[in-house]
Amino acid sequence: MTPLGGLRALVTGGTSGIGRGIVERLRADGADVVFTGRSQERGAEVESATGAAFCHADAAQPPDVERSVAWSLERLGGIDALVNNAGMIFQGGIESTTPAAWRELLAVNLTAAFLYSKACFVPIQEGGGGSIVHIASDTAIRGIASIAAYSVTKAGMRMLSDMLALEGAPVNVRSNAVCPGDVVPGVQATPVGFGDHAEDPTNWTLPPAGRFGTAADVASLVAWLVSDEARHMNGATIRIDAGMGAGIVTPSSTGS
Numbered sequence: 001m002t003p004l005g006g007l008r009a010l011v012t013g014g015t016s017g018i019g020r021g022i023v024e025r026l027r028a029d030g031a032d033v034v035f036t037g038r039s040q041e042r043g044a045e046v047e048s049a050t051g052a053a054f055c056h057a058d059a060a061q062p063p064d065v066e067r068s069v070a071w072s073l074e075r076l077g078g079i080d081a082l083v084n085n086a087g088m089i090f091q092g093g094i095e096s097t098t099p100a101a102w103r104e105l106l107a108v109n110l111t112a113a114f115l116y117s118k119a120c121f122v123p124i125q126e127g128g129g130g131s132i133v134h135i136a137s138d139t140a141i142r143g144i145a146s147i148a149a150y151s152v153t154k155a156g157m158r159m160l161s162d163m164l165a166l167e168g169a170p171v172n173v174r175s176n177a178v179c180p181g182d183v184v185p186g187v188q189a190t191p192v193g194f195g196d197h198a199e200d201p202t203n204w205t206l207p208p209a210g211r212f213g214t215a216a217d218v219a220s221l222v223a224w225l226v227s228d229e230a231r232h233m234n235g236a237t238i239r240i241d242a243g244m245g246a247g248i249v250t251p252s253s254t255g256s
Contacts, residue, residue, distance in 0.1 A: 001028060001029050001223075002029050002223045002224055002227045002229065003029065003030060003227070004026060004029040004030045004031040004223065004226070004227060005029075005030035005031075006030070006031075006032075007026070007030070007031040007032065007080050007081055007226065007227075008031070008032050008076040008077065008078055008079050008080045008081070008127075009026050009031050009032070009033045009034070009076075009079070009080065009081040009082070009083065009226065010033075010034050010035070010036075010068075010069070010072045010076075010079055010081070010082050010083070010116075010120065011023050011026070011033060011034070011035040011036070011052075011083040011085055012035070012036045012057075012059055012068075012082075012083065012084055012085050012086040012112065012116060013035075013036065013037060013059060013085040013086030013087060013189075014033075014035025014036060014037055014046065014052070014054075014085065015035070015037030015038075015039050015042035015043050015045075015046055015054075016037075016039075016042055016188065017183070017185065017186075017187070017188065017215055018085060018135060018180065018183055018215045018218050018219070019035065019037070019083075019085040019086070019135075019215075020046055020215060021214070021215025021216050021218060021219040022083055022085060022135075022215070022218070022219045022222050022223075023035045023046060023050055023052050024049075024050055024215075024216075024219065025216065025219035025220065025222070025223050026052075026081075026219075026222075026223060026226070027050045027051055027052050029223050031081075031226075032076055033050070033052035033053070034052065034053045034054075034055055034068075034071070034072040034075055034076060035052050035053070035054060035055070036054075036055050036056070036057040036059070036064075036068050036086070037054070037056070037057070037086075038056070038057075038058050038059075040056055043056060053075055055068045055071050055072065055075075059086035059107070059108050059112035059116075060104060060107040060108050060112065062111075062115055065112060065115045065116055065119065066115075066119065069116065069119040069120060069123075073123055078123060078126075078127045079120050079123045079124055079127065079130070080124060080127055080128075080130035080131070080226075081124075081130050081131045081132070081133070081226040082116060082117065082120040082124070082130075082131075082132045082133070083132075083133045083135065083222060083226070084112070084113040084116055084117065084132065084133070084134045084135060084157070085135040086108055086109075086112055086113075087108060087109050087135065087137075087154075087187060087189065088104070088105060088108045088109065088187065088189035088190055088191060089147060089150045089186075089187040089189070089190060089197060089198070089199060090105055090147065090149050090150055090190065090191055090194060090197055091146060091147060091194075091197040092146070092147075092148065092149075092197075093145055093146070093148045094148045094149065094152075097148065097149040098191075100191065100192070100193075101149070101191040101193075101194060102149055104191040104192065105149050105150060105153050105191060106153055108189070109150070109153035109154060109156075109157060110153045110156045110157055110160070113134055113157050113160055114160055117132055117160065117164055117175075120132065121164070121167075121168070121173060124173050125168075125171045125172070125173050128172070129171065129172025129173060129174075130172075130173060130174070130226070131173075131174045131175075131176070131225060131226040131230070132161070132164060132168070132173065132174065132175040132176075133175075133176055133177075133178060133222050133225050133226060134157050134158070134160065134161045134175070134176070134177045134178065135178050135180070135218070135222075136154045136155075136157045136158045136161070136177045136178060136179045136237075137150070137151075137154040137179055137180060138179050138180065138181045138239055138241050138244065138245050139151035139154050139155070140154040140155045140157060140158040140177065140179050140237070141155075141158070141179055141237065141239060141245060142245055143155065150187075154179075157177065158177045158179070158237055161175045161176060161177035161235070161237070162175075162177075162235055162237075165234045165235030166235065168234070169234055169235075174225075174230075174231075174233060174234040175234065175235065176225050176230075176233055176234065176235070176236045176237075176238065177236070177237045177238065178218060178221055178222060178225070178238050178240060179237060179238060179239045179240065179241070180213055180217075180218050180240050180241065181207060181212075181213060181239070181240065181241025181242060181244045181245065182201070182204045182207070182212045182213060182241070182244070183212065183213040183214060183215060183217070183218060184201050184212050184213070184214060185199070185201060186198065186199025186200065186201055186204075187199050205244075207241060207242035207243055207244040208242065208243040208244065208246070208249055209242035209243055210242075211242065212242075213240065213241070213242060217240065218240060221238065221240055225238075
């Protein structure tokens, strides 16, 4: 465990998947946590299980972003760490991506990260410094044609992280991008009308390490990045994918 006693953290999209895993890990390490999400039911369940505080908010709605940050600042007495995790996916190439789906992907995957980062930057700075972690994707480094629009928005998030790192370095506000590969059960949130686009792990290719990632794997990295142990980490893009993006796997490379 990474000692995080006294750390005040806001996690977006924390009601399921990677987000819930991050909430669980930060709480286990001693942090005070507020998390957001669209589902009141799931939020109440995670709140009960972890002791974190749930704030109902839709990342696609700028007023919800503003309200949830204000609520978090009041509840926590400040913010030391922001984890931009809220995200959704769309299956298909650019040509098949509808304008409405594109706008929703941008709103949740990129604009929300921008708005949350902008709203939390000064509070983090005024609290003596801290960390912003963006849960991007391996597609932010190497796009995947079958989830093209998702790849574009996650690449934008990675660059947002870099720009925040440049601005934040002189005032002790660190920004890093975490790029998970396939993490079960996959991204389940989708644009309106595209519920069947949720990820299905049965269609995934097994990475060289022989297993898919878990929320706990990603949460361990996040817990380190928001800790004082990572105080020199700023502007990093960290792939966590069990070797999937290291190169093209051939029979000889796996020892077969």
